[in-house]
Amino acid sequence: MKNFLFIGIIILLLSACVSKKSIIRKDFDNQLSSSFYNNQFTGILVIDADTKDTIYNHNSHKYFIPASNTKIFTLFTAVTILPEKIPALKYINTNDTLYFEGTGDPSFLHPFIKDSSALNFLRNQNNVVYAAGNFEDEKYGPGWAWDDYQWYYSPEKSILPIHGNVIMAYKTNAIQVSPTYFKDSVLELTNKRNRNEFSNVFYYSPESRDTLETPFITSTLTTRSILENILKTKVGIITSMPLGKKQTLYSVPSDSLYKRMMHESDNFIAEQLLLISSSQLNDTLNSKAVRTHILENDLSDLKQEPRWVDGSGLSRYNLFTPQNMVAVLDKLHSQISQDRLFSIFPAGGKSGTLKNRFAGEEHPYIFAKSGSLSNNYCLSGYLVTKSGKKLIFSFMNNHFREPVSEERLRLEQMLQILRDKY
Template identity: 55%
Template sequence: MEKIIISKNLYAHPLSMNRIILIFSLSLVLAGCSASRQRRLHKNIVTIINSRQFKNQFTGYIVFDPITKDTISNYNSEKYFLPASNTKIFTLYTALQLLADRIPSIKYISQNDTLYVEGTGDPSALHPFFKDSTLLHFLKKAKNIALHLNNFDGNSFGPGWAWEDYDHYYAPERNSLPLYGNVTFISNIDSLRIIPSYFKDSIVFSTAAKKRKLHQNVFYFDSLRKDTLEVPIITYANLTKELLETATHKKIELVSEMPAGKKEVLYGILSDSLYKRMMYESDNFIAEQLLIVSSSTLNDTINSTIARDHILVNQLSNLRQPPRWVDGSGLSRYNLFTPESMMIVLQKMYAELPKDRLFSLFPAGGKKGTLIDLFKGNPKPYVFAKSGSMGNTYCLSGYLLTNSGKTLIFSFMNNHYRQSTNNIKKEMTSIFELLRDTY
């Protein structure tokens, strides 16, 4: 009945029908203009991609409007690329899906007069940057402490990591209860300072190229050096026990298993503080441990593979190009991701998180993190993205704000080039500015 009344009104007032026709015609014109604009924009971007700078390499990208669901431009977006630290975007998404507002620091059971403790992989315990003492204060209250370290079912290093990086700050070992970031901090600004002090007698003054013995926690430090040296330690159960004993001033017993019963969880620092450190500084250690912590919410046995498989089978089962995803940091050259898959994960986070919080987790062009000197806005940042760099590789994926007030999602991957990375960044800047100014 309602449709009949509307129909009569239309015939009774010819101008109403004319108005409808006019609006419909204008919408077609506007849609055509928008499509034409997108075609021109895509053509201009492809022209840059086909220029000399990108000629002798493998490049792929996708630019997507999350509101209209339009792909603005793409090129090789379904091809697989080595992502480097763009892998951390998948790690961030995993942590956001599986972890609470605060990081689970340990699991424990109190039985009689003994506190039984096992790690969750929390990377913040006694870390000099975070200065979180949650674990320390908790353990100091216990009469007797029993430490279970056999719940980590993984390797110290990720698959495909370069063995010669063992003494570099960016490649600490992975384990269930990391302490001090699994790194020794050595500085000689006013006087020699070592964190943890446990290793004060393990420092050898030397100008050797390597900063630690391959199979021993003996560290080499140039006495003339004035900045802080960070050197990964070799982790093992007795060392973890002794470091905790030194910090708590309590005797600790190592046990082979936890007693039967429900495990309680001690929560530590705010999760976002770890996410920001991982994303701003591209901290590989935090990335690796976050996947392990995420797995602790799914299983008593912790392993980054558990978290990765869970996310791919559940939240990311719709990816048209499932990644080869082997670690949390992107250190491995075994990782393979497509720009399209990267964009889909970014789109999911954009839909699920408040924009202010989401953008606060990413480096801002010209303002903070690894992008502090790149993609500068005038006066405000317009790029919020995670970079990924290693030999012959530079990738950048994230969010771009246009002058018209729109947000675009992009993933831009460059592999196998032999030229300067600065040249790649310069050409990418011209593409991003084109998107910012014309969309």
């Protein structure tokens, strides 16, 4: 009798689960069959985080431009390779001279992170020599828009970033500039550009009262000049480190960079995290090498091979499937505690890029990364249902001509269906 009762309960639970999935499938099918989706390309995959059951699947094997959903892969790479604190510098101290090289750490005097670990360390040395030969990358990613050079979201990648590789200019009685090395390079003139394309000459409109954040052109000599201006001492330059065992100086907790990258969709930090990861693997900074390493090792089981060309998602050359996204989100979910994982991702209605959308009724129910380029909007992450179930999802929408606000509204309706009915 007990066996029959147990079997009956199992059948009822399975029937309820099938019924829930059928209701969701019907609602989603009706939504996607509307005329709104006729001229765009949409892919969706939703799975139960615990049972791995597929709740909904639509074009999940097809490739999409992910935009900033690419940062989910960058996060996985960093979490897999980097220690709890970010390696800031590698150095050898010999004959009263400190030889050091950059690791790509973006936190050095970053305007929002404001870490001074490397600065304080270098200030306490008698003689410093900068080894600038381990950067084996390009300053921009493949397919980045050429005219983005002047905008805050597109700083150059570099071996030893300082101040996020941007200048900050704002007006009090006079124009204030940080780093101060560039104070004479900012002209109070109206210009259609914030900076000359090929030189570090910047423009600040006399009528402006905003803080202007503009990338500067990086080079070994510029890095040395900024360092000398900050340290108030001469800095030597060599192409490679002397022979000897390198030591590592660490800076900020790694999670502080992960949260900044995911909450603010910080492109610069995303790119630099790949470079730091590369420096941990083989002492050189090459983002392609670390992407290849991750795909061939930790992500060799992906059902479709992504085309992954940068860390931030600025490039339209990136191609990922919803199955790719859900697979990596699932790996993160199994490797990281839920509290830590959900703190790294923006929470709907509460934090980061989702602060003003996808709000829950009492508590956040969405913890996800959005990604947008013109005519593209993606959202991938985790959803907690009213029944306490955890879902992993990826919604990828490409090539639409409707307002992105309408795209998000329809997506939110589907997310609420998942929250309320599963």
